Amino acid sequence: MNIYDKLRERGIEIGDRVRVLRDNEEICGVLMPRYSIYEGENLLVIKLDNGYNVGIEVDENTKVDLVSKRERIVFKEEKVLFDKSKPKVSVLSTGGTIASRVDYKTGAVYPSLRTEDLIKMIPEIEGLVYLDAKQIMSKFSEDMKKSDWSLIAREVYRSMKDSYGVIVLHGTDTMSYSASALAFSIRNKNVPIIFVGSQRSSDRPSTDSYFNIKASIITALKAPFAESVVVMHGETSDSYALVHRGVKVRKMHTSRRDAFQTINDYPIAKVHVDRMELEIVGRIIRYRSNEEPVLMDKFEEKVALIKFYPGFDEGILDYFLEKKYKGIVIEGTGLGHVSNDIIPKIKELIDNGMIVTMTSQCLFGRIDMKVYSTGRLLLKAGVLPSKDMLPETAYVKLSWLLGNFKDLEEVKRLYLENLEGEINERLSLDMYPKWITDQ
Amino acid sequence: MNIYDKLRERGIEIGDRVRVLRDNEEICGVLMPRYSIYEGENLLVIKLDNGYNVGIEVDENTKVDLVSKRERIVFKEEKVLFDKSKPKVSVLSTGGTIASRVDYKTGAVYPSLRTEDLIKMIPEIEGLVYLDAKQIMSKFSEDMKKSDWSLIAREVYRSMKDSYGVIVLHGTDTMSYSASALAFSIRNKNVPIIFVGSQRSSDRPSTDSYFNIKASIITALKAPFAESVVVMHGETSDSYALVHRGVKVRKMHTSRRDAFQTINDYPIAKVHVDRMELEIVGRIIRYRSNEEPVLMDKFEEKVALIKFYPGFDEGILDYFLEKKYKGIVIEGTGLGHVSNDIIPKIKELIDNGMIVTMTSQCLFGRIDMKVYSTGRLLLKAGVLPSKDMLPETAYVKLSWLLGNFKDLEEVKRLYLENLEGEINERLSLDMYPKWITDQ
Incomplete structure (x- = not known):
């Protein structure tokens, strides 16, 4: 019998507040469900008051006591009134x-948010907007596939028809990939598509969920632009959120609330959440319009993103050749290089009809393959220079192009063209951040 | 007969200043060698006065005239006097x-720098230091292999015996990988090992070669630390250079002179080149000493660095299994994730004796695989969390550990240990740069 079963016999359940005494150390917190069925029989998980979970190995000398029973979470069956005369914003x-x-009753994590919950979270939006929330899937973002991008694109496309803006709640890990996917897969966007996530879950005191969702609603209501964007905290405090162009944003920190940052461009706007204002600070590629959006929701599965590094195994390229891949985006070094000894292999891929493009692991700055002979040989072999596109965006773009266009020359032409602001022809000096010693 | 041969018949040679007239457009500059033998017969390369090269297709309507003959570069056969009583600094x-x-005579790029050239470049160092320059190889850094890291390690180790510091001139593309390799492969360093490169070649007006070399010599003379570091421009102007710990630095821009930046730490020092002063601004892991350095110059070839992304092809992991790889460093998403469906495959690799570790493509921040169930399942499968190590550093470290230690438990233990400052247990808020909107 595992420790959870033993505690249950004593009337201590998940969600209850407990005190654990072991080796003269006292730990207080809420009893949480175990991480997974693979955990040891005697591992107890406690959520501390600072929001962190700790795992505690329970032995015969460990004492677990009930401090207080869990708070019963009961949703009042109140009817939330929607004012359909207000602008409708879809929340997917x-x-x-x-x-x-x-949910402390079952111990499960509810991956859903109802319209009612949203309204309760942010009471000040009631009356301003007619929110229409819908759960279209329930995934950690690290589990997203290209088929999920297509699904999100179809759902967003459907919602755009009668919405003033579409908000997509999304995990942060691969949010920039999905935001890029939506930038390309819905042509002629007429309203903003707003990806929003949170770095700390809603049950933690430091959660950024409410702030970010509120910022996304303000963006949906006030944005003059109709692009696929990411709205997240602009800095660590609750001062403002930033609106980043989906094709130019990257998650740059594992845990900070201001993890999302625009690379090689300015963010589009700042959202002053307290004043409920949106301030344009960057360029706008596409404005709201009455145009009819066009859905092009296919993504070619056989496209890969490959990072080059010293010691890179050329056999990887053979693997993609054998698997009949159609495109490869290389994350090369510096201005767009790989070692000279693999250039013949890259040429072989291209001669076999594969499209191979070059981005840089530096992230900042522009690919320039004309400066050194290595780059010139790569150009000669047929590698496409991705200018200042992020590796992740280039990967999404090539997958999308190969999914929707049959003519390879057309694919190459469009790859080098600026479709959604993914290429910035005017990099300015201040688009490089200020590093530690400058601050 | 190609255009270069035709011009030579008219007495116009590489290095001469020419004027090209085509379509009423006039281009003036220095005639440069062709990029490669693959170029078309009629392509002419001209270096403009702004330092950039342009390729011009010459047809029957194009006129090429001589403006002035090239400047004859003659090295005076002067004897540079070395004062061996001064501290010796090795330059490899x-x-x-x-x-x-x-070299405008042959059109070739000389990949070497003689001691005499160094002294001529930076006359103010004469008398301060006894420079001993040696060319140990001649490679673009994108062509560096793990065997080159070993070679550099052996040469540096040899030079350390009687030098006050060892400077390694290195291409910038993979300089941080090599600087990490040296950090690990020479134990008990007693003098600083200083990697220095340049983002613009010496024949361009905007070159940073002299500034950076001078900064590296100042570092060799004045550094109290004995670590493997990278010394490069600190900002765009010629104000100061920064000394970055090799294991914590990354090339973050394709072309800027201040491309190298420290991630998840402070740089070790600032070099005020004009005043020839070195100011410590960060932590020092190892000081100069009389210890005997120990060379451990092996790197396991069968270690790979793999970036994870949505649509990642699990077959890649099978490839590495078949090829009997011994280690894989994953560049995962967020706090250290991959999609849940490939976790069983990762477990299979580990069960087959492979060491698999996790880093983050966010670059900034720390791996924490205990927050979400995906991370916990990965830990359960045996994946090692790389804390705040850079993906590139983690790759070099694992290659080095597997190259020099037979016991896998020892390898795992050392991987998680901070050996050379590659792990920073104290990340502070200001180690995240200030982004565009904060400036």
């Missing part, structure tokens, strides 16, 4: 931290 | 932009 939930809540 | 050249110079 895909899962992730922002759309999850621990 | 591996190639790269910093160690290259176009």
Whole structure:
């Protein structure tokens, strides 16, 4: 019998507040469900008051006591009134931290957020907007596939018809990939598509869920642009959120609330959440319009993103050749290089009809393959220079192009063209951040 | 007969200043060698006065005229006097932009730099230091292999015996990988090992070669630390250089002079080149000493660095299994994740004796695989969390550990241990740069 079963016999359940005494150390917190069925029989998980979970190995000398029974979470069956004369904003939930809540009754994480919950979370939006929430999937963003991008694209496309803006709740890990996917897969966007996530879940005191969702609603209501964007905290405090162009944003920190940052461009806008204002600070590629959006929701599965590094195994390229891949985006070094000894292999891939493109692991700056002979040989072999496109965006773009266009010359032409602001022809000096010693 | 041969018949040679007239457009500059033998018969390369090269297709309507003959570069056969009573600093050249110079006589790029050239470049160092320059290889840094890391390690180790510091001239593309390799492969370092490169070659007006080399010599003379570091421009102007710990630095821009930046730590020092002063601004892991350095110069070839992304092909992991790889460093998403469906495959690799570790493509922040169930399942499968190590550093470290230690438990233990400052247990808020909107 595992420790949870033993505690249950004593009337101590998940969600209850407990005190654990071991080796003269006292730990207080809420009893949480075990991480997984693989955990040891005697591992207890406690959520501390600072929001962190700790795992405690329970032995015969460990004492676990009940401090207080869990708070019963009961949703009042109140009818939330929607004022349909207000602008409708669609909220599509895909899962992730922002759309999850621990249910202490079952111990499960609820990966959904109902319209009612949204309204309750942010009472000041009631009356301003007619929110229409829908759960379209329930995934951690690290589990997203290209087929999920297509699904999100279809759902967003459907919602755009009668919405003033579409908000997509999404896990942060691969949010920038999905935001890029939507930038390309819905042509002629007429309203903004707003990806929003959270770095700390709603059950933690430091959660950024409410702030970010509120910022996304303000963006949906006030944005003059109709692009696929990411709205997240602009800095660590609750001062403002930033609106990043989906094709130019990257998650640059594992845990900070301001993890999302625009690379090689300015963010589009700042959202002053307290004043409920949106301030344009960057360029706008596409404005709201009455155009009819066009859905092009296919993504070619056989496209890969490959990072080059010293000691890179050329056999990887053979693997993709054998598997009949159609495209490869290389994350090369510096201005767009790989070692000279693999250039013949890359040429072989291209001669076999594969499209191979070059991005840089530096992230900042522009590919320039004309400066050194290595780059020139790669150009000669037929590698496409991705200018200042992020590796992740280049990967999504090539997957999308190969999914929707049959003519390879057309694919190559469009790859080098700026479709959604993914290429910035005017990099300015201040688009490089200020590093530690400058601050 | 190609255009270069035709011009030579008219007495116009590489290095001469020419004027090209085509379609009423006039281009003036220095005639440069062709990029490669693959170029078309009629392509002419001209170096403009702004330092950039342009390729011009010459047809029957194009006129090429001589403006002036090239300047004859003659090295005076003067004897440079070395004062052996001064501290000896070894300068090992591996190639790269910093160690290259176009010879207009042959059209070839000289990938070497003689001691005499160094002294001529930076006359103010004469009398301060006894420089001993040696060319140990001549490679673009994108062509560096693990065997080159070993070679550099052996040469540096040899030079350390009687030097006050060892400077390694290196291409910038993979300089941080090599600097990490040296950090691990020479134990008990007693003098600083200083990697220096340049983002613009010495024949361009905007070159940073002299500034960076001077900064590296100041570092060799004045550093109290004995670590493997990278010394490069600290900002775009010629104000100061930064000394970055090799295991914590990354090339973050394709072309800027201040491309190298420290991630998840402070740089070790600032070099005020004009005043020839070194100011410590970060932590020092190892000081100069009389300890005997120990060479451990092996790197396991069968270690790979793999970036995870949505649509990642699990077959890649099978490839590495078949090829009997011994280690894989994953560049995962967020806090250290991959999609849940490939966790069983990762477990299979580990069960087959492979060491699999996790880093984050966010670059900033720390791996924490205990927050979400995906991370916990990965830990359960045996994946090692790399804390705040850079993916590139983690790759070098695992290659080095597997190259030098037979016991896998020892390898795992050392991987998680902080050996050379590659792990920073104290990340502070200001180690995240200030982004565009904060500036």
